[in-house]
Amino acid sequence: xxxxxxxxxxxxxxxxxxxxxxxxxxxxxxxxxxxxxxxxxxxxxxxxxxxxxxxxxxxxxxxxxxxxxxxxxxxxxxxxxxxxxxxxxxxxxxxxxxxxxxxxxxxxxxxxxxxxxxxxxxxxxxxxxxxxxxxxxxxxxxxxxxxxxxxxxxxxxxxxxxxxxxxxxxxxxxxxxxxxxxxxxxxxxxxxxxxxxxxxxxxxxxxxxxxxxxxxxxxxxxxxxxxxxxxxxxxxxxxxxxxxxxxxxxxxxxxxxxxxxxxxxxxxxxxxxxxxxxxxxxxxxxxxxxxxxxxxxxxxxxxxxxxxxxxxxxxxxxxxxxxxxxxxxxxxxxxxxxxxxxxxxxxxxxxxxxxxxxxxxxxxxxxxxxxxxxxxxxxxxxxxxxxxxxxxxxxxxxxxxxxxxxxxxxxxxxxxxxxxxxxxxxxxxxxxxxxxxxxxxxxxxxxxxxxxxxxxxxxxxxxxxxxxxxxxxxxxxxxxxxxxxxxxxxxxxxxxxxxxxxxxxxxxxxxxxxxxxxxxxxxxxxxxxxxxxxxxxxxxxxx
DNA sequence: AGGCAATACTG
DNA sequence: CAGTAT
DNA sequence: GCCT
Numbered sequence: 264x265x266x267x268x269x270x271x272x273x274x275x276x277x278x279x280x281x282x283x284x285x286x287x288x289x290x291x292x293x294x295x296x297x298x299x300x301x302x303x304x305x306x307x308x309x310x311x312x313x314x315x316x317x318x319x320x321x322x323x324x325x326x327x328x329x330x331x332x333x334x335x336x337x338x339x340x341x342x343x344x345x346x347x348x349x350x351x352x353x354x355x356x357x358x359x360x361x362x363x364x365x366x367x368x369x370x371x372x373x374x375x376x377x378x379x380x381x382x383x384x385x386x387x388x389x390x391x392x393x394x395x396x397x398x399x400x401x402x403x404x405x406x407x408x409x410x411x412x413x414x415x416x417x418x419x420x421x422x423x424x425x426x427x428x429x430x431x432x433x434x435x436x437x438x439x440x441x442x443x444x445x446x447x448x449x450x451x452x453x454x455x456x457x458x459x460x461x462x463x464x465x466x467x468x469x470x471x472x473x474x475x476x477x478x479x480x481x482x483x484x485x486x487x488x489x490x491x492x493x494x495x496x497x498x499x500x501x502x503x504x505x506x507x508x509x510x511x512x513x514x515x516x517x518x519x520x521x522x523x524x525x526x527x528x529x530x531x532x533x534x535x536x537x538x539x540x541x542x543x544x545x546x547x548x549x550x551x552x553x554x555x556x557x558x559x560x561x562x563x564x565x566x567x568x569x570x571x572x573x574x575x576x577x578x579x580x581x582x583x584x585x586x587x588x589x590x591x592x593x594x595x596x597x598x599x600x601x602x603x604x605x606x607x608x609x610x611x612x613x614x615x616x617x618x619x620x621x622x623x624x625x626x627x628x629x630x631x632x633x634x635x636x637x638x639x640x641x642x643x644x645x646x647x648x649x650x651x652x653x654x655x656x657x658x659x660x661x662x663x664x665x666x667x668x669x670x671x672x673x674x675x676x677x678x679x680x681x682x683x684x685x686x687x688x689x690x691x692x693x694x695x696x697x698x699x700x701x702x703x704x705x706x707x708x709x710x711x712x713x714x715x716x717x718x719x720x721x722x723x724x725x726x727x728x729x730x731x732x733x734x735x736x737x738x739x740x741x742x743x744x745x746x747x748x749x750x751x752x753x754x755x756x757x758x759x760x761x762x763x764x765x766x767x768x769x770x771x772x773x774x775x776x777x778x779x780x781x782x783x784x785x786x787x788x789x790x791x792x793x794x795x796x797x798x799x800x801x802x803x804x805x806x
Numbered sequence: 807a808g809g810c811a812a813t814a815c816t817g
Numbered sequence: 818c819a820g821t822a823t
Numbered sequence: 824g825c826c827t
Contacts, residue, residue, distance in 0.1 A: 494824085501810065505824030534825050573816085575821050600817065602821090646823095659823085694815050694822070703814065705822075721823075741811095741823080748811040759812055760823095 291315075298324045461753075463531060465511060465806040466746040466796050472805035479520035480513050483544045486553060487513070490540075493556045496566040498576035507742065508532035511806065513541075521545070564588055572606030572613055572693065572719070602693040609707065612716040616654040623648075625658050625708055625720060628688055629679070633662070636678050640664045645723075645737035651802040657719035658708070659737050665727045669700045672724045676704060679722070683708070690717050696724075729761045731787040736760035742806035750794055756782065763790045 288295065291313050298318070306324065310316065318324055461467060478484065491506035509532045513521065521527050522545045527538035544550055556562055561583060567590070569579035587593050594607050606613065626644040633640050643649075646659035662672055662679070673696065683689040687709075694705040704722040709715045725733040736744060737760070751758035757767040762784030768777045783789045791798040 499824085502824045504810065505826095508825075532825065536824065573821065577820060602816075657823095697815070701814080703823080705815085723823090736812095737823085739823090744823095745811050752811075757812085761813095 295322055298322060300326060461750060464746045464750045466743050466750060469799055469803045470805050471803055475517060478514060478517040483541055484510055484513050486544050486550050490550060490553050497562065498569060509537050570614060571603060571610060573600055573603035605691055605693065609717045613719055615716055617718055618654050622655050622658050624710060625718065626660060629660055632679060632682050637675050640675050646739060649738045649801045650805060657721060659721050661723045661725050661733055661737060663725040663727055663730050668726050669702060669724055673699055673701060676722055676724055680704060729784045731790060732762045732784045733760050734787045735790055738801050738804060740805055743804040763793060
């Protein structure tokens with residue numbers, strides 16, 4: 264539609280389409296198979312422009328997201344999916360309108376003509392042609408193009424503005440920042456902001472990890488969790504973090520059904536994109552990105568590879584780029600570190616969950632061996648075991664002794680490891696302290712018997728004085744820990760596995776400039792106290 | 807635009 | 818040091 | 824992903 268080449272972005276799109284084998288024509292003929300309309304062009308305008316009364320059978324009319332998705336997913340995605348529909352498109356076979364179940368309360372723009380009813384309500388309002396996209400003057404075309412495609416992909420198809428009666432917003436399909444309605448954050452917190460600014464930290468609230476089917480948002484939560492799973496498996500830690508936070512607030516607001524954009528975006532941790540996703544889930548009962556992500560074979564392989572101990576996102580991507588598709592491929596052809604080699608060898612073992620009872624057995628074996636080395640050294644099983652989990656991903660064991668320092672305990676650790684290897688309990692080491700003051704040992708252990716799976720086991724050396732901080736750290740869960748640490752740093756303190764420190768001087772970006780002075784390290788509860796966090800037993804530290 | 811926890815081990 | 822793990 |  265209206266292929267004016269002076270818009271660099273559109274030109275790039277056209278070129279990209281051609282690159283992928285499309286034939287682009289500027290005049291309508293019977294060779295046309297798809298009509299791609301700019302985002303803010305309405306169906307009737309297309310008819311007008313083409314001087315047709317209806318689009319012939321078999322010709323797809325889509326918005327620019329469609330070619331973008333095709334490239335993205337490496338196949339021709341269904342142009343009839345509602346994401347790709349042009350506003351005002353005749354809803355032939357009951358094309359669900361994304362917002363029909365989610366009436367927007369009080370549109371901002373003042374107009375209230377929602378396209379929730381059939382297209383008749385969508386009168387063509389002759390609009391000015393799309394505004395010029397202020398092109399970024401820098402960068403090569405390729406970069407700008409990639410950005411444009413990315414934008415197209417990430418811009419949610421439900422253009423709220425269209426539905427709110429955009430007065431004339433200068434929005435184009437790029438620039439997600441142009442979201443006109445910024446949060447009302449500041450206004451809501453005038454009097455009580457000082458008091459509850461810290462209540463946003465997850466460590467302030469009790470969680471048990473139990474899901475609440477009563478929550479009216481359970482379906483939304485379920486889908487968002489799946490999406491988070493995918494980002495997590497792709498090691499996209501920041502997106503994962505955002506999803507986790509958003510899901511968490513959704514869980515806590517278990518009295519209201521969040522169904523509109525306005526409702527959603529007013530929640531802390533829910534921004535423009537997640538709000539749109541929530542609306543999408545509520546109105547369509549699914550999430551398109553999720554469905555494609557589930558299918559994308561590249562992601563599947565990436566997930567497979569990054570599941571290997573010692574293989575992170577970077578390595579996994581390299582393996583995929585190298586064309587490997589199976590663990591066998593990698594084992595044979597790739598250059599691996601020793602831990603990675605073991606990681607592949609024991610891939611299925613390490614993926615298995617460990618029953619709580621077995622964790623205990625491993626702990627007992629360690630504990631028993633320890634007694635023959637030094638009576639006074641204690642071992643404690645930490646991690647999800649301490650949180651009461653029915654099964655665990657690995658086994659975390661703290662070695663400590665009243666009054667002992669790292670060096671003394673490190674010696675004990677070495678003896679212990681040797682002894683346990685002799686007993687055929689330990690099967691391999693994966694990451695072992697280099698120095699005498701090393702504090703951790705990662706490896707694998709196995710119960711008696713050939714068929715038993717190898718288990719990931721970690722030993723952690725903890726001086727007697729630091730036992731409280733260490734307990735806190737190694738009990739987790741990770742989210743809880745990060746939350747506690749973030750809170751500490753916002754209060755001018757620093758929390759790590761050794762203790763809680765004050766007077767930490769931080770430069771810009773919260774960069775740590777000095778160590779600070781120790782406040783507490785031996786008593787777990789006191790650390791909670793000093794931070795002003797209500798104490799929570801391990802089983803309530805699941806965020 | 808840049809942070810989002812903080813630290814230890816590998817190669 | 819970058820990458821990985823906790 | 825969101826927030827400052």
